[in-house]
Amino acid sequence: MRAAEIRTAGQPPVVTGRPEPAPGPGEVAVRVTAAPITPLDLLCASGTSYFGVPATPYVPGVQGVGLVAGSPVWFATTAGMRPGDGSMAECAVAALSDVVPLPEGADHALVAALGLSAVAAWMCLTGKGELAAGETVLVLGAGGVVGQSAVQLARVAGAGRVVACARSEAALARARELGADGTVRLEDGEDAEALAERLEAAAGPVDLVVDPVCGLPAAAALRSLRPGGRLVNLGSAAGEVCAVPSAVLRSRSLRVLGYTNNELTDGERREALLTVVVQTMAGALTAGYERVPLHDAARAWSSPGRVVLVP
Structure with missing residues (x-):
């Protein structure tokens, strides 16, 4: 062979x-x-x-x-x-x-x-992220397969509004084709505060962030979360470190959660994969x-x- x-x-x-x-x-x-x-x-x-x-x-x-x-x-x-x-x-x-x-x-x-990338997106939304009907979801790294999947599956899971963030205009155009209500393009040299302002302008107060990238985009996304909001991280494409002031986390009682497919049981993975296929x-x-x-x-x-x- x-x-x-x-x-x-x-x-x-x-x-x-x-x-x-x-x-x-x-x-x-x-x-x-x-x-x-x-x-x-x-x-x-x-x-x-x-x-x-x-x-x-x-x-x-x-x-x-x-x-x-x-x-x-x-x-x-x-x-x-x-x-x-x-x-x-x-x-x-x-x-x-x-x-x-x-x-x-x-x-x-x-x-x-799609495979395990879409499984991860689904589980970040419905499992770790505890998405409730009508909530606003911000998807970072929307150009990758995890991001593309999260944009679409957020709608399947009942999100009221979905906003996508990515570095290229082509990725954002694709996100809009896939159903994103709004998009934000990452700009070179921009700091977390400035990006957070643009994220809030596009999305309003965010309930859940799906974060495959970490780094500066995640630091900005945390600043856009409403009180009690959640960020689920499953990757580090934009950097291994996310610098966020303690006051941002404490003042809004934010939850920062980590996710890996390795934590799934065989049954959980099977169920999530079949959901993706359906x-x-x-x-x-x-x-x-x-x-x-x-x-x-x-x-x-x-x-x-x-x-x-x-x-």
């Missing part, structure tokens, strides 16, 4: 021939139909993640979509986090507990593109992505935006 293979940490994969993997006890073989290149894949393969330098060679891909005995499934792997191979191949092996049967008719490439099939959820043949994995490895490899 063909597979993308990380041979040296920090280097793009090489597409090569490999024997098909054989499932062990509690595992199943999956004929892969779509495998996304996600930020976690890039981080693990770089050798700089908190999982350490991965044992090489290995096949990357922490999630994918495929067929088991002809039936469609989504599946997860621990490739790059623990020894073992992932989804970026014509065939993969997954633990039965990491396999979720999909409805017939689901778009494999779209489900792969929304794609209903036309309420989509994402921008590039479909690339598996043999072009090296070229696509560092492409901007979400890439889905198709064997």
Whole structure:
């Protein structure tokens, strides 16, 4: 079979021939139909993640979509986090507990593109963020798949108003197409106070912030929250540190919450993923992505935006 293979940490994969993997006890073989290149894949393969330098060679891909005995499934792997191979191949092996049967008719490439990114967005909104009907949601990093998903899923979950914040005008235009009521563009050199003023002007008092970026945008977003508001952080694309005066937090009794998909049980992940899939099939959820043949994995490895490899 063909597979993308990380041979040296920090280097793009090489597409090569490999024997098909054989499932062990509690595992199943999956004929892969779509495998996304996600930020976690890039981080693990770089050798700089908190999982350490991965044992090489290995096949990357922490999630994918495929067929088991002809039936469609989504599946997860621990490739790059623990020894073992992932989804970026014509065939993969997954633990039965990491396999979720999909409805017939689901778009494999779209489900792969959304995957755990959309699961995270949904859980930040409805789980950790405790979104109530009619509340105002501010989505930072709206150009990424998590942000795109959060803009759409906030509406599904009952938000009254959704405002998107991103660095590029193209990302904001896309957010408006996806249903954002207002948008705010990040400006170079702007401080947190100035950005907070513009966020409040666009959104009014915010109830919930979905924050995949941290850094200055999060510091500004906290200043736009109403008393008792919540910010859920799930990433650090804009910086590892969010500088906020204690008085901002205390004077409004704000809640700053952290989220990771790793805290989900298998059942919670399954339920959230199927919610995502149902929304794609209903036309309420989509994402921008590039479909690339598996043999072009090296070229696509560092492409901007979400890439889905198709064997």
